[in-house]
Amino acid sequence: MTLMIADEAAMAGLGRLLADEIRPGDIVALSGSLGAGKTTLARSILQALGHEDEVPSPTFAILQYYDPPPIRIPVIHADFYRLESGDELEELGLDLAGDQLLIAEWAENIGGLAGPATLELRIERQDASARRVVAHPGVQWVDRWNRIAERICKPN
Secondary structure, eight states: OEEEEOSHHHHHHHHHHHHHHOOTTOEEEEEOSTTSSHHHHHHHHHHHTTOOSOOOOOTTTSEEEEOTTTSSSOEEEEEOTTOOSTTHHHHHTOOTTSSSEEEEETGGGGTOOOSTTEEEEEEEEOSSSOEEEEEEEOTTTHHHHHHHHHHHHSOO
8 A cells, every 4th residue: 555745745744634543542653764754744643633832853762752632642752763672662661552642663673563553654755855655554544544545646
């Protein structure tokens, strides 16, 4: 399941569509090279969920927490760039069984986060602004992802 994203504004649009479909307990696992757009997408999801302040990249903090209100549901924004395996998640105290949304950048560094409530998105640079987004939705995400893809691919 692949989408072509024309530019940063279109990536923000994808983030808004994702936010409309997100449920407590979901995981959005983002992978791709440096500068591919992972943080841009994470920021747009958080803003669409109601966060009004700056969204810093959690590269150094590793975990950034957002709690209601004003955000609709609790969110953990994680960046696993500096991790080498999933074993390090326990040291961080990250609970994947909660009712929060986990947005995980560099999920591949910990072996991935595949599961029924996980939407895995690989963002690939096509040129200076265009991106290709390859989705691997868990079973709970299949219908939701199809709705998103239909809205993005719908002719104007």
